[in-house]
Amino acid sequence: MDKNYGFVKVAAAVPLCAVADTRHNCTEIAELIKKAYAEGAHAVVFPELCVTGYSCGDLFFSKTLQDGAYKGISYILDETKNLDIVSIVGLPVFDGVHLLNCAAVLLKGKILGIVPKTYIPNYGEFYEGRWFAPADKASKTEIELCGQTVPITSNLIFDFGDMKIAVEICEDMWASTPPSALHAISGANLIFNLSATNAVIGKSGYRKLLVKQRSFTSHCGYVFVSAGAGESTTDTLYSSHVLIGENGAVLTDETPMTFESKIFYSEIDLQRLEADRKKNTGFCSVLKPASEYKTVKADFNGTPITSLSRDFSRFPFVPGLKSDKDTRMSEIYDILAMSLAKRLRHTGIKSPVLGISGGLDSTLALLVAVRSMDILKLERKNIIAVTMPGFGTTDRTLENAKRLIAHLGATLREISIKDACIQHFKDIGHDINNTDIIYENSQARERTQILMDIANQSNGIVVGTGDLSELALGWATYAGDHISMYAVNCGVPKTLVRHLVSWIGESVLEGEVKKIIADILDTPISPELLPAGENGKIAQKTEEILGDYVLHDFFLYYFMRFGFTPQKILFIAKKAFLGEYDEIYIKNCLKTFFTRFFNNQFKRSCMPDGPKIGSVSLSPRADWRMPSDAEARLWLEEL
Structure with a gap:
């Protein structure tokens, strides 16, 4: 078969x-x-x-x-x-x-x-x-x-x-x-x-x-x-x-x-x-010896399957039916908020510290922090929400971040990282016009340093904003946004982040903040580490580099949840995304997925604590135990 x-x-x-x-x-x-x-x-x-x-x-x-x-x-x-x-x-x-x-x-x-x-x-x-x-x-x-x-x-x-x-x-x-x-x-x-x-x-x-x-x-x-x-x-x-x-x-x-x-x-x-x-180890709890069964073996080839009649959701992490969606989204929101609330309650800390970029992930983390404060009956102003504009920050994302923080009642701090990074480039002898990986990662690490120091300053904890898809692809700067004191989004894949933020905006929030959420949802996904374009708009778009997240989440689900081979994932992806992507694009994205998944296990091996919300998790302490030096050759050779 x-x-x-x-x-x-x-x-x-x-x-x-x-x-x-x-x-x-x-x-x-x-x-x-x-x-x-x-x-x-x-x-x-x-x-x-x-x-x-x-x-x-x-x-x-x-x-x-x-x-x-x-x-x-x-x-x-x-x-x-x-x-x-x-x-x-x-x-x-x-x-x-x-x-x-x-x-x-x-x-x-x-x-x-x-x-x-x-x-x-x-x-x-x-x-x-x-x-x-x-x-x-x-x-x-x-x-x-x-x-x-x-x-x-x-x-x-x-x-x-x-x-x-x-x-x-x-x-x-x-x-x-x-x-x-x-x-x-x-x-x-x-x-x-x-x-x-x-x-x-x-x-x-x-x-x-x-x-x-x-x-x-x-x-x-x-x-x-x-x-x-x-x-x-x-x-x-x-x-x-x-x-x-x-x-x-x-x-x-x-x-x-x-x-x-x-x-x-x-x-x-x-x-x-x-x-x-x-x-499922419980499945092996045998109620009756298999020896009491008679097995009849027969030669059988069957007709080759060239197409499938069953459907595959393009969003396997996202609940499909409207009736299920409300219940599931509410449950996910509660899991995230209660997990963070427990960590705050256990430590006696009352100030979560977050870096807010005006993007989807940090928006979700802030919404979760707000809900955690409400659960603990603490004032929302205890949340220290820090915007840290850098060389690639656009007016749109910065303004959305500041407006969101204000409307949710958190405490805003705005700290530019430009001067600190320029000094850092001078110290290490790096040309500021060379926008390479050093240029990008220095900004991410500077932001993390600021957040960690503010957390020490305010007796708070840094709440990480990175999501499950970024962990899978290693799309995080090691010892930069990769590190926090509690990674609340680490179990939420990117496609679900989008749907969850949208659901919170529609079902939980009221007033002007709903419009802010809508504009954030309409903003291209970007780390904004490279300078903006001439028109002031985002030039560095993640999905133009990695491929679309809807594909990577699809790959992640079927690889992690069921251990499917690359060829099988490609087979069902062609069915699921028929008319949306051609086979060459899907295959190239799949190669990117497996290459980055294997190459970046070292980042996951030391990832912070954070809650699991579904059947797929990459925590090295729980669901996924993989050596950091495993080879991807067998998986890539299939493609």
């Missing part, structure tokens, strides 16, 4: 069945398998008892129906014997003692295994206990079916290389200890659920919640499909609900109320699941 970057394409089919008409049903199933294969699916699942129909009632006791089901399976096997696609269909199976509600796993004319239903519902409108026995009552571990000797047990894992499939059936998902949990800790990464669940008020929400929960706790892909409108409506309507979940996220949610057969697709990212299983 490496050729597909760990993606497998799955399909969930809802055939329009005819109750007890196995010939019709199996013809329909075979056609849907062919369609799924033509669309590049690697596996397709059908509803519970789809070969006969779920709602056959006491007809399940009929040998005629049973024989028809077996003949139907033979027909499906013959029709799909040349197709490299795993098909999972539901049928009743008699083991010589008990009738079992089963799923048959088929591939290229072979029945790989039969999985009986573990939990048999016998309440409300469900009377399965009248006809079927649970899996643990099965009298055999192998049966003869369609001329083949086939394993029959609920503890089956189908091993197709990277893709390891297991099955549970309808009610199994609703149990307090679902089979899928045991399947997952025994190695399955893709669970299929054949269901016949009815349409009643509110039930679809429960199903969705369960799929999210099962896929999250088991770090797996979960494909659920229910019988639909073809079933009998004597007492209930079957929902035709299709859900495809991955690690707590729902990729597909469809309820096709129609008298037509339907099929739905998505791609499951097995490498993403593997990454979380590696990191």
Whole structure:
């Protein structure tokens, strides 16, 4: 599956069945398998008892129906014997003692295994206990079916290389200890659920919640499909609900109320699941020995995936839905403010000292400091906000900084660094007209020295303003803006800084300060260390040097969160940013990202304390422990 970057394409089919008409049903199933294969699916699942129909009632006791089901399976096997696609269909199976509600796993004319239903519902409108026995009552571990000797047990894992499939059936998902949990800790990464669940008020929400929960706790892909409108409506309507979940996220949610057969697709990212299983040590707490499982191995190549139907957000660090956004932004703001408040409270210090440039990062840090003062019931004037204009400072950013400080009620100090830097250049013998790295870094270190001394002078602490993206790229001057006494923004990536500042401006602040925030948001990102242009505007623009932060944050998320390879990150970035950036630009930015990420670990190895706010953090004491002298060669060679 490496050729597909760990993606497998799955399909969930809802055939329009005819109750007890196995010939019709199996013809329909075979056609849907062919369609799924033509669309590049690697596996397709059908509803519970789809070969006969779920709602056959006491007809399940009929040998005629049973024989028809077996003949139907033979027909499906013959029709799909040349197709490299795993098909999972539901049928009743008699083991010589008990009738079992089963799923048959088929591939290229072979029945790989039969999985009986573990939990048999016998309440409300469900009377399965009248006809079927649970899996643990099965009298055999192998049966003869369609001329083949086939394993029959609920503890089956189908091993197709990277893709390891297991099955549970309808009610199994609703149990307090679902089979899928045991399947997952025994190695399955893709669970299929054949269901016949009815349409009643509110039930679809429960199903969705369960799929999210099962896929999250088991770090797996979960494909659920229910019988639909073809079933009998004597007492209930079957929902035709299709859900495809991955690690707590729902990729597909469809309820096709129609008298037509339907099929739905998505791609499951097995490498993403593997990454979380590696990191989550609790996942390894085995409830049942894996030795009780039988593994069925089969050769499987599958159709290469050339494009993806699933979407990837361009802003993986930023909450998407408006309803989620308000809650999440408020939570992030509280985490930052409470973290700083705790540090101030613990030290007994009442004066946070910040350098305010009129840019996004320092604006966020100041807004957090203000909130911390409010939490501690301290006066905002205790905040010492210092503007330190240098050779590249523009009137726009300086005025925005001063106005912001005034409107938020902090204490403003303005200290130019020009004379100090000019003297420093004289002392070390550096030509002031040579605007090289010495020219830039001297200014950053001078500002840090001023802030540190003011903190000592006022019994305060320097609050750092650098963000997570800058840490990843090493876009900070060592022993300059890289250093502070508490780095409150260190867990916030640049794209989230922008959205968070915007949200605070819209949802928290009032009056004139909202306009100031709006102008800061409209200002190009820049350290302003090089002289301004002839028109007095910013000449040094960070994203013209590094590439756009939206790309770097995208790379950072998928590299840090899931350990994806550079080629896979490029593959999904091309999908996410289609029409925005071409492949050459994305690839060049990706090379920049990995080069700078590896080369600048030494800065992260001694970064100040600061709060983690999400799943990605670069703290050397917590989430990211990397040697400062690691080589980037393997990652760069992929590109």
